[in-house]
Amino acid sequence: MSANSYTTADLVDNVVLIGHIPLSNSTFTAAEIIKLANRELQTSLIKQILSVRGGYYLTYLDYVINAAGQYPIPPDAIAGALANIELVQDTTIIPVNQLEESEQYSTISPSSTSYGFFIKGNTIQILPTPNIGTARIWYLRRPNALVATSAASQVAGITGAVLTVSSLPSTLIVGQSIDACQDQPTFDMLGTREITDITSLNVTIDSAISDLVVGDWIAVHNQTPVPQIPVEFRPLLEQRVVVKIYELQGYLDKMKAAQGKLTEIEKDMYALITPRVQSQTKVIMPVNGGFLSGGRGRGNFPAGRNG
Numbered sequence: 087m088s089a090n091s092y093t094t095a096d097l098v099d100n101v102v103l104i105g106h107i108p109l110s111n112s113t114f115t116a117a118e119i120i121k122l123a124n125r126e127l128q129t130s131l132i133k134q135i136l137s138v139r140g141g142y143y144l145t146y147l148d149y150v151i152n153a154a155g156q157y158p159i160p161p162d163a164i165a166g167a168l169a170n171i172e173l174v175q176d177t178t179i180i181p182v183n184q185l186e187e188s189e190q191y192s193t194i195s196p197s198s199t200s201y202g203f204f205i206k207g208n209t210i211q212i213l214p215t216p217n218i219g220t221a222r223i224w225y226l227r228r229p230n231a232l233v234a235t236s237a238a239s240q241v242a243g244i245t246g247a248v249l250t251v252s253s254l255p256s257t258l259i260v261g262q263s264i265d266a267c268q269d270q271p272t273f274d275m276l277g278t279r280e281i282t283d284i285t286s287l288n289v290t291i292d293s294a295i296s297d298l299v300v301g302d303w304i305a306v307h308n309q310t311p312v313p314q315i316p317v318e319f320r321p322l323l324e325q326r327v328v329v330k331i332y333e334l335q336g337y338l339d340k341m342k343a344a345q346g347k348l349t350e351i352e353k354d355m356y357a358l359i360t361p362r363v364q365s366q367t368k369v370i371m372p373v374n375g376g377f378l379s380g381g382r383g384r385g386n387f388p389a390g391r392n393g
Contacts, residue, residue: 090270100324136226143164143229147222148220148222149222150221157210158210163227164225164227168205168223169226171222172222181201183203227275232309238304241301247294249288249298249304257306258306266279266302267303267314275310276295279291279292329344332344
């Protein structure tokens with residue numbers, strides 16, 4: 087296992103150190119610090135990460151085409167927002183443009199590639215209704231909620247779909263959906279599975295996870311003991327929690343000093359990661375079914391026709 091540790095236990099230790107929180111403190115226990123970290127991560131910090139526009143948390147979900155042309159917004163989409171919608175058939179990708187409900191013009195699939203969508207509540211309506219291919223919904227995935235390492239299991243051995251873990255919390259039971267989370271950068275969520283059997287410290291899941299390695303973690307679905315943020319954002323999260331603790335305690339002078347340090351960390355951090363791609367970007371444009379770089383305009387993936 088790696089010597090580098092990035093768990094919530096490390097986060098708590100760093101907050102206690104930075105904030106000079108007494109070890110005997112009964113108000114801000116490890117559990118309370120993790121709760122505060124969750125609040126900061128799911129609000130202000132996630133906004134800062136996304137402002138970099140580096141593709142963080144961008145993912146997609148494919149839906150089988152249905153007759154109604156209606157697809158639910160993924161439940162783990164941040165703020166229920168979408169990044170893009172496409173129709174995919176083999177190697178052909180057809181863009182679906184956003185439109186107002188008043189702009190709908192037909193519910194019959196055209197022979198061209200003109201599709202649009204609008205949102206009804208938490209449902210995506212694609213019109214005209216496609217009858218082939220796959221509806222691909224691009225969105226920004228919400229990071230899993232933080233939990234203590236004691237509420238998760240670290241993988242000590244892997245034999246196909248049987249995972250040997252170092253410990254087994256009461257939250258992991260047969261029939262429970264679990265997420266597999268990377269222990270090391272980039273802290274990706276590797277897959278969601280269901281526990282089908284538990285024998286001692288051997289946890290059997292319904293199918294193997296190809297990218298899972300020894301040292302990674304399993305936890306209840308939508309939970310993780312490893313903050314799913316870039317390493318460079320960890321000091322920012324820790325400092326935000328310290329500021330919040332001072333605010334809740336009414337230590338205004340300490341809070342002001344901690345906010346000043348927070349601003350300093352933000353400035354240094356953004357200088358490190360912005361832009362995410364350091365080389366001069368070349369725009370990729372479609373041309374004759376292929377790609378051409380170096381243009382000034384913004385290119386899209388080449389679209390095709392149904393057929």
